[in-house]
Amino acid sequence: MSISREDIEKVAVLARIRVDEAQISALESDLGNILNLVDELSAADTANIEPLSHPLDAVQRLRTDEVTETNQREAFQAIAPATEDGLYLVPRVIE
Amino acid sequence: MQWDIVIGLEIHVQLATKTKIFSGSSTAFGAEPNTQASAVDLAMPGTLPVPNEQAFRYAVMFGLAVNAEIGRRSVFDRKNYFYPDLPKGYQTTQLDHPIVGPGYVDIDLADGSTKRVRIHHAHLEEDAGKSLHEDFHGMTGIDLNRAGTPLIEVVTEPDMNSAEEAVAFAKKLHGLVSSLGICDGDMSQGSLRFDVNISLKPKGSNELGTRTETKNLNSFRFMEQAIAHEVERQMDILEDGGRIIQETRLYNGERGESRSMRSKEEANDYRYFPCPDLLPVVIDDDFIEGARKLLPELPDERKARFKEQYGLNDYDARLLSDDARMAAFFEETASHGKDAKLAANWVLGEFSARLNAEDKTVVQAPITGAQLGQLVARIADNTVSSSGAKKVFEALWSGSGDNADAVIEAQGLKQVSDTGALEAMVDEVLAGMPDQVAQYQEEGDPKKQKKMLGGFMGPLMKASKGQGNPKLFNEILVRKLGG
Numbered sequence: 001m002s003i004s005r006e007d008i009e010k011v012a013v014l015a016r017i018r019v020d021e022a023q024i025s026a027l028e029s030d031l032g033n034i035l036n037l038v039d040e041l042s043a044a045d046t047a048n049i050e051p052l053s054h055p056l057d058a059v060q061r062l063r064t065d066e067v068t069e070t071n072q073r074e075a076f077q078a079i080a081p082a083t084e085d086g087l088y089l090v091p092r093v094i095e
Numbered sequence: 096m097q098w099d100i101v102i103g104l105e106i107h108v109q110l111a112t113k114t115k116i117f118s119g120s121s122t123a124f125g126a127e128p129n130t131q132a133s134a135v136d137l138a139m140p141g142t143l144p145v146p147n148e149q150a151f152r153y154a155v156m157f158g159l160a161v162n163a164e165i166g167r168r169s170v171f172d173r174k175n176y177f178y179p180d181l182p183k184g185y186q187t188t189q190l191d192h193p194i195v196g197p198g199y200v201d202i203d204l205a206d207g208s209t210k211r212v213r214i215h216h217a218h219l220e221e222d223a224g225k226s227l228h229e230d231f232h233g234m235t236g237i238d239l240n241r242a243g244t245p246l247i248e249v250v251t252e253p254d255m256n257s258a259e260e261a262v263a264f265a266k267k268l269h270g271l272v273s274s275l276g277i278c279d280g281d282m283s284q285g286s287l288r289f290d291v292n293i294s295l296k297p298k299g300s301n302e303l304g305t306r307t308e309t310k311n312l313n314s315f316r317f318m319e320q321a322i323a324h325e326v327e328r329q330m331d332i333l334e335d336g337g338r339i340i341q342e343t344r345l346y347n348g349e350r351g352e353s354r355s356m357r358s359k360e361e362a363n364d365y366r367y368f369p370c371p372d373l374l375p376v377v378i379d380d381d382f383i384e385g386a387r388k389l390l391p392e393l394p395d396e397r398k399a400r401f402k403e404q405y406g407l408n409d410y411d412a413r414l415l416s417d418d419a420r421m422a423a424f425f426e427e428t429a430s431h432g433k434d435a436k437l438a439a440n441w442v443l444g445e446f447s448a449r450l451n452a453e454d455k456t457v458v459q460a461p462i463t464g465a466q467l468g469q470l471v472a473r474i475a476d477n478t479v480s481s482s483g484a485k486k487v488f489e490a491l492w493s494g495s496g497d498n499a500d501a502v503i504e505a506q507g508l509k510q511v512s513d514t515g516a517l518e519a520m521v522d523e524v525l526a527g528m529p530d531q532v533a534q535y536q537e538e539g540d541p542k543k544q545k546k547m548l549g550g551f552m553g554p555l556m557k558a559s560k561g562q563g564n565p566k567l568f569n570e571i572l573v574r575k576l577g578g
Contacts, residue, residue, distance in 0.1 A: 014364055016177055053170040053192070053369040060374035065112050065149035068119030069133040076137060077129070086128035087236035090179040093226060 003031045096334060097298035100326055101306075102261045103253035105290040106268055107246050108278045109222065110153045116221050116245035117144030117187065124284060132224070132239035138182035144372055146171075150245040151376065153277035154194045154219050155386040157247060160271055160393055161214050163198025165383055169219070171373040174365045179237050180224035188248075190367050193218035194378070195247070200271070201395070202263040203413055212264050213252040222246050253292065253303070258322040262315050265289055266417060270394045274419035281456075282313050289318055293325045295333060304329075305339040309346050309353060321346035324353055397422055405435035414443055420457045424464045431468025434475040441471055445488055462491045470499035477564050483508035510564040514571070520558045521571045524551060535576050548572055 008027050012019040019027065073086065082089035115122055118135035135142045158165045170192040173185040195217035201209050224239035249268065255261045269287055273280030280286060294306035309325055312318045324346065329339055343356040392400070398416040401407050407415070415425045425442045432438040446467060450460060470487050473479045479487060479499075487502045496502035503509050511517060525532055531550055538544050548569065555568050 010364075014175070014366065054371065054374050056374060058374050060146060060376045062148035062151065062376070063119070063145045065114050065147050066119065067114050067121045069114075069121070069131075069135075071130040072133065073127075073129045076132070076134070076139075082234065084231055084236065086130070087227065087231070087238055088129065088179075089231050089234040090237055092228070092233055092235045093179055 003028060003035060098295040098330060098333070099298050099300070100256050101253045101294045101296060101303060102255040102257075102322065103292040103306075104249075104251045104255070104261060104264065105292070105308075106249040106251075106265070107222075107288045107290075108157075108249060108268075108272050109286045110150050110245040110247065110277055111279050112147055112149045112153065112245055114147055115243035116147050116150050116219065117243055120243065122244050126240055128236075128238040129240060132242060136182070136239055136243045138184075144187065146373065146376060147245060150219060151194065151378065152382070152386050152389070153245075153275075154217065154247050155378065155383055156275050156277055156390060157217060157249075157272065158195035158198065159383075159387055159390060160275055161195075161198035161200055161217075163214060163217070164196035165378060166192055166194045166196055167379075168192060168375050168377050169194040170375050171219075171370040172367045173370050174367055176365060178223070178226075179235065180226045180239070180242065182224075182239065182242065186220060186223065187370055187373070188220035189218035192375070194376075195249075200264065200267055202260065202267050204263060205259065207409075210254075210260060212254045212260075215250045215252050217247045217249040220246050220248055253294075253306075258319045258326075261291065261322055262319050265315060265318060267394070270417040270419065274391060274393055274397075274422075276391065276419075280418075280420075282315075285313055288313050291318065291322060291325075293322060293329065294339070295326065295329050304333075305341050307339065307341065308343045310343055310356065312346060312348075314348070317346065317348040320348060320351065321353065324351065328353070394419075394422075401425075405429060405439065407436065407439055411439050411443060415439060418457070424457050424460075427464025428468040428471060431465050432471030432475065434471060437475055438468065438471045441467060441488075445485065449492060461494060466491050466498060473499050473503060477510055477512050477566060479503050479508050480510055480565070483510070507562075509562065511559055511562045512564045512567055514567065517559070517563055517567055518571055518575075520555060520563065521568065521575055524554045524558055525575060528554070532576065548576075 005024055005028065008019065008024055008031065077083045077086075077088070080088050110116075112122060114120060115136060118133050120131045120133045120136055123131070135144060155165055169189055171187050172190040174188050174190075175185040177184055193216045195214075197216060198214040199211050200214065201211050203209050222241050222244040224237055224242035227236035227238065229236070251264070255264060269280055269282070272278040272287070278286055289312045291309045291312060292306045293309065294304040296302060296304045307325060307329070309321050312321055325344070332339060340355075344353045345356045346353045394416050398409075398412045401412040401416050401422075402409065405412075414421075416422050421442075425439065428442055429435040429438040432441075446460070446462075449455075450457065467488075470479075470484060470491065473487075474481060474484045483503070486506060486508060487496070487499050490496035490502040490506070491499065496505065528551070531547070535544060535547050538547065551572055552565065552568065555563055555572075556565070559568075
């Protein structure tokens with residue numbers, strides 16, 4: 001299976017990854033090869049196999065509803081690019 | 096052209112757990128920004144989510160209350176999108192294997208009929224943080240205290256056909272989750288948020304039209320207005336020969352207008368996939384039966400009990416039973432008020448009218464059920480007339496008095512119910528009106544006699560300075576005039 005330039009550009013936008021013209025040709029063949037591998041897997045007969053949602057055959061452990069976290073705001077905000085009044089500041093987003 | 100309106104709802108219900116869905120951070124409301132945002136909530140590298148058992152318990156309780164199948168094996172998926180109030184770059188949610196499967200809720204309509212609204216499913220997911228768009232030097236402020244708060248998103252089938260039905264369902268659901276105690280029900284704080292999907296189709300047609308979604312309505316009033324607004328907008332477009340674009344819209348309740356929020360081409364490309372950080376959650380019979388034991392009285396059961404226990408009619412019983420806190424307020428009023436029917440009239444009448452007028456919820460009311468109940472008791476035992484009672488209510492509400500008896504005393508609103516004193520007044524008044532007395536006694540028609548009694552009441556109320564108990568006056572009059 002092949003992947004089109006348009007698909008690559010769209011996925012790049014969705015993933016917020018900047019991809020320049022020169023990279024697209026390389027990605028076309030690399031991603032195409034990955035999709036070919038997936039196609040090979042798709043050829044396997046899975047009619048009698050239960051779909052797997054996780055590779056581990058185990059069940060999720062649950063946690064009791066008790067507060068265990070303490071306020072670490074100062075430590076977290078020490079590594080943030082910009083903060084003010086306890087808020088993290090980010091480039092303005094208005095939808 | 097005649098159109099059918101088709102409405103489906105998606106409701107985000109914040110669960111009243113102590114901690115977040117995937118971390119042990121507190122969910123308490125009103126904390127300083129980001130003081131309840133842990134490494135897991137901030138999506139720091141190397142952290143792993145661990146689901147909150149109570150969130151599952153609450154979701155199962157909801158499922159049982161809406162007659163739904165419980166998902167024995169539920170799976171978390173990642174819904175990928177970028178927004179700064181979602182630090183992970185994806186929302187952890189449930190797509191194909193939700194915790195609550197198909198169920199239903201029956202709603203009561205104004206014409207006395209009931210309607211079944213099917214629930215497609217309800218799934219567990221995490222809330223996002225909050226973006227503050229006030230000016231931070233041209234930047235946006237992010238508070239992640241809310242990030243990771245557990246939600247159930249309830250998705251209905253498109254079974255509602257008017258704003259009335261949609262609002263009735265929304266109110267019923269609100270009453271249900273607050274009665275269950277799984278949500279605090281505080282809509283002004285966003286504890287319940289409604290998204291409304293609306294489409295139109297030619298009357299009688301089986302084919303659904305293109306729908307739009309109006310997001311984040313957080314009051315019943317806005318919801319009703321937003322539906323009316325969107326129906327009209329779509330109708331105008333369709334009748335001009337235009338086409339509806341599938342899109343998300345935002346309704347501004349203050350301005351009464353809506354605008355498009357997201358364009359179609361970007362919409363719904365969330366690239367869902369199963370979350371590798373979380374294993375499937377398996378719910379067994381013991382867990383489900385444990386949750387079932389925690390179910391309190393639900394609105395439908397409560398309504399039946401109110402009719403039985405207090406002798407209320409269907410309409411009053413429904414209005415009082417839908418919301419758990421309104422129901423509790425009524426029961427407190429009735430327990431102090433001696434007369435349940437009278438208590439219901441006051442709670443649904445004067446009390447509810449004041450809440451509406453001041454846009455308050457029961458919890459914000461300045462009076463308690465006990466205070467109103469004491470007033471109702473004084474009306475029931477004839478201490479105060481109904482017009483006097485309104486003055487007492489006013490004083491209690493405004494806080495100028497704190498109990499009915501004290502206000503009645505202070506404002507001289509006590510009705511004279513001392514039979515001896517009233518009899519003396521009746522004797523005196525009758526002595527001054529010999530002609531009318533003779534007329535009354537000669538009248539053979541009891542109906543006309545009854546009418547003539549009114550002629551004596553005016554002078555009696557005057558003699559008692561308006562404080563004579565009209566009911567007792569009446570009884571005494573009939574006895575004296577008859578004998």
